[in-house]
Amino acid sequence: MPIKVNNVSYAYQVGTPYEKLALRDVVLTINDNSVVGLFGITSSGKTTLLQVMAGLIVPQKGQVLVDDVKLIAKGKRRKFTNIGLVFQFPETQFVLDRVYDEIAYGLTYQNLDKFIIKERVEKSLGLVGLSFSTYKDRNIRTLSSGEKRRVAIATILALDTKYILLDEPTAGLDYLGRLDLERLIADLKANDKTVVLVSHNLNYLLNICDEIYIIADGTIDSIITNKSSLMDLEALYMANYILPAYLETVFKLRARGYDISLNNKEAVLEGIAKVFRGDNYA
Amino acid sequence: MISLQNVTYQYPKSNRNILNNISGDFLEGEFIAVVGKNGSGKSTLARLLNGLLVPVNGQVIVDSLSTKDRENQIKIRQKVGLLLSSPDNQIIFNLVEEDVAFGPENLGLPTKEIKYRVDAALKMVKMEEFKKHPPYLLSGGQKQKVALAGLLALNPKYLVLDEPTTMLDSQSKQDVIKTILDIKNATNLTVIMITHDLEEVVKADRILILDEGLIKADIKPEEMYDNKAVLSAAGVELPEVTQLIDELNNKGLESLPHNLLTVDELVNELCRLK
Numbered sequence: 349m350p351i352k353v354n355n356v357s358y359a360y361q362v363g364t365p366y367e368k369l370a371l372r373d374v375v376l377t378i379n380d381n382s383v384v385g386l387f388g389i390t391s392s393g394k395t396t397l398l399q400v401m402a403g404l405i406v407p408q409k410g411q412v413l414v415d416d417v418k419l420i421a422k423g424k425r426r427k428f429t430n431i432g433l434v435f436q437f438p439e440t441q442f443v444l445d446r447v448y449d450e451i452a453y454g455l456t457y458q459n460l461d462k463f464i465i466k467e468r469v470e471k472s473l474g475l476v477g478l479s480f481s482t483y484k485d486r487n488i489r490t491l492s493s494g495e496k497r498r499v500a501i502a503t504i505l506a507l508d509t510k511y512i513l514l515d516e517p518t519a520g521l522d523y524l525g526r527l528d529l530e531r532l533i534a535d536l537k538a539n540d541k542t543v544v545l546v547s548h549n550l551n552y553l554l555n556i557c558d559e560i561y562i563i564a565d566g567t568i569d570s571i572i573t574n575k576s577s578l579m580d581l582e583a584l585y586m587a588n589y590i591l592p593a594y595l596e597t598v599f600k601l602r603a604r605g606y607d608i609s610l611n612n613k614e615a616v617l618e619g620i621a622k623v624f625r626g627d628n629y630a
Numbered sequence: 631m632i633s634l635q636n637v638t639y640q641y642p643k644s645n646r647n648i649l650n651n652i653s654g655d656f657l658e659g660e661f662i663a664v665v666g667k668n669g670s671g672k673s674t675l676a677r678l679l680n681g682l683l684v685p686v687n688g689q690v691i692v693d694s695l696s697t698k699d700r701e702n703q704i705k706i707r708q709k710v711g712l713l714l715s716s717p718d719n720q721i722i723f724n725l726v727e728e729d730v731a732f733g734p735e736n737l738g739l740p741t742k743e744i745k746y747r748v749d750a751a752l753k754m755v756k757m758e759e760f761k762k763h764p765p766y767l768l769s770g771g772q773k774q775k776v777a778l779a780g781l782l783a784l785n786p787k788y789l790v791l792d793e794p795t796t797m798l799d800s801q802s803k804q805d806v807i808k809t810i811l812d813i814k815n816a817t818n819l820t821v822i823m824i825t826h827d828l829e830e831v832v833k834a835d836r837i838l839i840l841d842e843g844l845i846k847a848d849i850k851p852e853e854m855y856d857n858k859a860v861l862s863a864a865g866v867e868l869p870e871v872t873q874l875i876d877e878l879n880n881k882g883l884e885s886l887p888h889n890l891l892t893v894d895e896l897v898n899e900l901c902r903l904k
Binding site for chain 1: 800
């Protein structure tokens with residue numbers, strides 16, 4: 349059963365001169381076992397939407413249903429939801445020193461047997477690609493920033509929620525870190541999880557998501573799915589979004605009057621080469 | 631000129647040299663990009679340049695002043711401005727203009743001069759209209775420009791930027807980088823930028839590749855393709871356009887040169903072939 353966002357509106361600083369409408373009548377459904385991207389420029393409302401889905405922000409209008417149950421009842425968030433949220437730069441929020449203790453911390457309030465806790469810590473470290481025996485006793489402060497990010501994500505995975513929300517998980521990660529994260533998200537999907545991530549890197553989202561919601565001015569402007577054609581992306585290019593280099597190249601060439609097919613990446617490359625490599629190419 | 635002379639740095643309680651006997655010069659008016667993976671020592675280098683950290687061995691010399699000498703510290707910090715990735719960590723006041731004025735106020739400048747500098751700095755980053763705004767209501771890119779104005783108000787000679795755009799979306803990113811480059815071109819400022827973003831790197835005069843605490847290569851952006859082995863060992867990916875040229879060449883467009891760095895350059899070159 350999915351996460352349903354029904355007609356949600358939210359404004360910050362209501363009643364002050366700085367009142368700002370962040371979300372306007374947003375409707376969307378996050379399907380189970382999918383990877384969904386929320387994309388938009390800074391202050392488009394994407395982080396607000398993520399926090400509404402996690403129940404951290406109570407919308408002034410509308411409702412969020414998780415597995416058909418209202419996330420907020422009588423103005424209060426349900427105590428145990430099936431949602432785990434990883435904040436932006438989560439490594440700044442560590443509370444304990446030892447990797448094991450930090451990951452187990454969220455479980456200590458769930459009255460779980462310590463063997464189950466150990467099992468969960470081991471499993472979540474494995475999912476983020478860190479070996480249990482090497483890392484469990486390490487002091488978090490001595491880890492590199494990439495390792496810290498992974499431990500931070502593991503703390504949420506240990507809660508074993510069905511939905512995992514990630515706010516800008518690639519910010520500050522280097523190329524290798526971004527590839528690792530890509531693999532982790534694929535693993536989570538293979539383990540029946542649903543992942544929602546916010547990013548301002550469309551290129552990255554196009555690589556990993558089943559669906560991408562383009563958020564502009566607090567509403568859903570358009571939806572790109574893995575079945576969308578490159579034609580749909582041309583509209584985003586026209587709206588000044590930054591796209592992968594091969595797409596920008598082909599859109600610019602098309603604007604100059606070259607008719608190049610937009611079937612898929614392979615066809616685009618083939619099309620460009622065909623137009624420009626000259627007649628004597630065999 | 632900032633000069634690194636056999637600089638070695640090790641964090642307290644660590645047994646590993648994060649930077650290992652590195653040397654090099656940053657000349658006036660240059661734009662240098664420093665790349666490398668997480669943990670390669672890039673941010674440590676940034677903090678050594680303005681004396682926030684002092685080398686364990688060797689010296690960092692800023693215009694003939696060594697950062698090791700405590701008496702030089704104030705002079706060096708005025709010459710070398712350091713901008714961090716998160717503007718929220720460096721903005722402290724409730725109004726944009728107050729925040730920008732904080733630096734010059736601490737220099738004990740006359741009120742008139744402070745006002746002049748604040749206005750000039752905000753104008754340089756094109757944020758004049760937000761002078762009376764509370765910074766926390768600005769977007770990430772706008773906040774980063776306010777933090778930048780705070781540094782510019784000190785009239786620095788060198789600007790060290792530690793991943794200044796990681797928190798920003800693509801549009802704000804381009805805006806911040808363009809602002810920095812416009813200012814650099816107008817004022818002969820030296821810009822040293824630490825970054826993971828290759829679209830930013832291609833705009834630099836030269837690129838330092840940092841890996842395992844060493845400067846593995848010192849190259850021009852056009853030479854990135856020829857150094858792809860060094861870059862990949864240092865965990866740095868090639869710019870998208872360079873990768874695209876490779877893919878197109880494999881499809882029979884052998885003549886495309888590898889020194890094209892932007893989509894526009896590539897499109898023009900393709901159209902020239904026709």
